[in-house]
Amino acid sequence: MPNIVVVGTQWGDEGKGKIVDLLTSQAQVVVRYQGGNNAGHTLVVGGEKFIFHLIPSGILHPGVQCLIGNGVVLDPQVLLMEVDRLKERGLSVGPENLRISERTQVIMPYHQRIDVAREEKQGAGKIGTTGRGIGPCYEDKVARRGIRMADLIAPDVLQAKLADILPEKNFYLEKFLGAQPLNGEEILAAYLPMAARLKPWVANVSVLLAQAAQEGKNILFEGAQGTHLDIDHGTYPYVTSSNPVAGAACTGAGVGPKQLHLVLGIVKAYTTRVGAGPFPTECLDSIGDHLVERGVEFGSTTGRRRRCGWLDAVVLKDAARLNGLTGLAITKLDVLTSVDPVKICVAYDLDGERRQTIPPTIQELERCRPVYEELPGWQQDLRGVRRFQDLPAATRDYLQRLEKLAGVPIQIVSVGPDREETIVVQNPLG
Numbered sequence: 001m002p003n004i005v006v007v008g009t010q011w012g013d014e015g016k017g018k019i020v021d022l023l024t025s026q027a028q029v030v031v032r033y034q035g036g037n038n039a040g041h042t043l044v045v046g047g048e049k050f051i052f053h054l055i056p057s058g059i060l061h062p063g064v065q066c067l068i069g070n071g072v073v074l075d076p077q078v079l080l081m082e083v084d085r086l087k088e089r090g091l092s093v094g095p096e097n098l099r100i101s102e103r104t105q106v107i108m109p110y111h112q113r114i115d116v117a118r119e120e121k122q123g124a125g126k127i128g129t130t131g132r133g134i135g136p137c138y139e140d141k142v143a144r145r146g147i148r149m150a151d152l153i154a155p156d157v158l159q160a161k162l163a164d165i166l167p168e169k170n171f172y173l174e175k176f177l178g179a180q181p182l183n184g185e186e187i188l189a190a191y192l193p194m195a196a197r198l199k200p201w202v203a204n205v206s207v208l209l210a211q212a213a214q215e216g217k218n219i220l221f222e223g224a225q226g227t228h229l230d231i232d233h234g235t236y237p238y239v240t241s242s243n244p245v246a247g248a249a250c251t252g253a254g255v256g257p258k259q260l261h262l263v264l265g266i267v268k269a270y271t272t273r274v275g276a277g278p279f280p281t282e283c284l285d286s287i288g289d290h291l292v293e294r295g296v297e298f299g300s301t302t303g304r305r306r307r308c309g310w311l312d313a314v315v316l317k318d319a320a321r322l323n324g325l326t327g328l329a330i331t332k333l334d335v336l337t338s339v340d341p342v343k344i345c346v347a348y349d350l351d352g353e354r355r356q357t358i359p360p361t362i363q364e365l366e367r368c369r370p371v372y373e374e375l376p377g378w379q380q381d382l383r384g385v386r387r388f389q390d391l392p393a394a395t396r397d398y399l400q401r402l403e404k405l406a407g408v409p410i411q412i413v414s415v416g417p418d419r420e421e422t423i424v425v426q427n428p429l430g
Contacts, residue, residue: 001026001429002261003219005246008226009319011235011273012244013299013306014266015331015414017041020057020222022412022422023264026429028217030058031067031209033252034242035224036107036137037078038130040299044417050086054079056222059086059093065212067205070103071242071252073137076152076194100198101205101254102150108162108191110169110182111136117177129275138241140165153199155192162187206254213259218429221249221260227319228358235358235365238277246323264428265325265408267316269333269398272306274299278365281309281345295335310343310372313405318358320406327428329412330399333382334421340377342398345370346405375401383416388425 004023008014021043024030037053044050045060052059054074056066068074079100083093111133119129129135140146145165151157162184170181212219227233229240242248246263250256270291273279282288291297291308298305319325336342348355348368359365378392385391391399391413403410413423 001216001218003213003221003259004262004264004428005221005223005249005260005323006264006266007223007246007319007323007325008244009265009267009316009323009325009328010226010271010312011228011277012039012224012226013272013274013297014226014268016223016266017043017052017057018331018414018417018419019264019266019329019412020220021045021060021419023220023429024058024061024064026218026427027058027064027220029065029067029209029212029219030056030222031069031205031219031253032056032072032222032224033069033249034071034244035240036073036132036134037075038132038134038240039224041224042417043419045419047418053082055082055086055093055098058220058222059098060091064097065208066098067208067253068098068100068104069205069253070101071248072101073105073107073134073141073242074100074149075107075132076191076198080194080197095200098201099203099205099208100149100201102148102202103254104149105137105141105146106149106152107133107137108147109187110166110173111140113173113179113182114169114177117173117179121177135241149198149202152191152195153202155195158191158195159188209253209255209259213255219259221246221253223249227322228315230322233318233322235277235362238275238362262326262428263323264327264329264411265319265323266329266331267311267402267406268331269311269336270295271309271312271315272297274304274306278362278368279307279309280314280348280365280368280370281312282307283309287339290339291335295332310345310370311402312345312370313402314345314348314356314358316402316406317356320408325406325408327411327426328403328406328408329414330402330410331414333395333399333413334415336377336398337382338377338379340379341374342377343372343374344401344405346373347371373401383421385415386423388413388423391423
């Protein structure tokens with residue numbers, strides 16, 4: 001059985017959590033390979049909602065080993081809160097089913113304070129971060145000043161590292177950002193108990209994945225955010241601080257490229273974006289309102305209303321190329337019911353020139369105007385449909401047009417939030 005990478009093809013919030021949960025029934029290992037608690041993966045199982053920010057979405061399946069890779073930045077307090085909430089709901093989470101890479105970077109209080117203070121200082125020019133300290137933590141990682149899980153669980157090392165870096169962070173907070181400094185002893189008092197609790201969960205995730213591969217286990221690599229929030233390939237600078245693309249599963253989990261067999265791209269049947277940044281197909285009208293209300297488009301991490309618009313095939317085609325997609329999973333198709341006509345952006349008009357790819361600069365992208373195709377809508381409720389051939393003809397036409405534009409086969413169609421509200425056109429895992 002093959003290993004599979006699940007990636008978002010848009011600007012995040014595509015519904016990756018539901019698809020990971022669905023595929024986990026055929027996997028034995030699920031690993032999260034990048035991002036932090038700026039991600040929010042929502043699952044609905046039997047009408048019960050679960051929201052995960054750090055724990056891999058496969059945790060709801062007994063016997064599945066869930067791993068947090070070295071490419072993640074981890075807030076220990078958030079992780080432990082997730083664990084405790086799951087335990088309150090009768091779900092066991094511990095070293096037996098969740099392990100954290102010893103090389104995972106740790107989000108510290110100064111990362112969060114810097115993140116918020118920077119956004120406030122930027123004013124109208126802010127990026128629109130979640131304020132969770134994700135970016136500043138990745139900065140310290142690249143600057144080789146970060147604190148990793150291996151450091152966190154060694155009290156003497158943690159104390160020495162904190163003593164070295166905190167004066168610099170406090171100087172920056174006070175003198176440049178005009179924010180309050182932090183107390184090292186208070187940080188230690190808060191983080192040492194969390195470190196003691198997490199210590200049994202810390203492991204060499206790369207070795208665990210190698211062992212799983214040798215034993216013939218299926219590995220599912222779970223990405224966070226979306227392709228066009230990628231720090232290298234996204235709409236820079238309105239991006240996240242990590243690499244959500246499929247290739248990052250290798251570096252973010254500690255495996256070689258030969259371990260990535262399939263790449264499933266998750267595509268919302270329309271497009272959404274949270275925070276600032278260009279959005280060519282955004283609908284600032286009743287259609288946008290309909291998508292927000294019918295799709296319940298509010299961020300699971302921040303609660304912010306998502307910006308909504310028509311599906312952008314330029315974005316999708318770029319994602320297909322960047323990730324090497326082998327299949328598509330279409331989500332929230334039911335939200336488009338009663339919208340007529342339905343539009344798809346098939347190209348951009350940039351100063352009179354037709355473009356099939358996203359331009360590299362924000363200035364150019366802001367001048368792009370979408371070139372639309374219109375297709376007939378449908379009125380039927382899709383949530384009870386379980387076979388592709390039972391979908392309305394107009395719905396099938398819409399999906400087949402998306403498939404042709406992307407050049408990638410549709411394998412899964414989600415027609416509602418619950419795990420069971422799914423059409424499997426072709427099982428990606430065989």
